[in-house]
Amino acid sequence: MFYNFEDIDREVAEIKEWNRTIHLRNIDEMIAKLEHIPKPCEFECKSAFITGTRCDCMRSVFDNEQHLADYQNYLHLLIGLLVIDTMLCGYRHIDKHEEEL
Numbered sequence: 001m002f003y004n005f006e007d008i009d010r011e012v013a014e015i016k017e018w019n020r021t022i023h024l025r026n027i028d029e030m031i032a033k034l035e036h037i038p039k040p041c042e043f044e045c046k047s048a049f050i051t052g053t054r055c056d057c058m059r060s061v062f063d064n065e066q067h068l069a070d071y072q073n074y075l076h077l078l079i080g081l082l083v084i085d086t087m088l089c090g091y092r093h094i095d096k097h098e099e100e101l
Contacts, residue, residue, distance in 0.1 A: 003046055011050045014059065021064045033061070034074060 038061045041048050047055040054065065062068040 003050060007046060008050055011047060014056075015051060015054055015065070018054075018059045019064050019066075023063065025067065025070065030067075030071060030074060033071060034078060037075075 038058075041055055041057040045055060045057065048057070053068070058068060062071060
């Protein structure tokens, strides 16, 4: 895909405007996004080639870049907790697992 400096300048300006939006985070909204994970674009849009994860699609889902970073941190924590929970559930089915440690 071809893009020029005007496209890059426009994307940078849109990201700056996107990051000016500052307000309190809504935890219920963040939990809803964790339950229904927003899908990134198919990398077909011009914006994704220029800005990566800060493309138009993600800017329409998240209020600003900090919200996107918070979402990624929550998602990382949630996946980690699910892995640990799965491991602990597996140990409960093994008899005398405490004695083997």
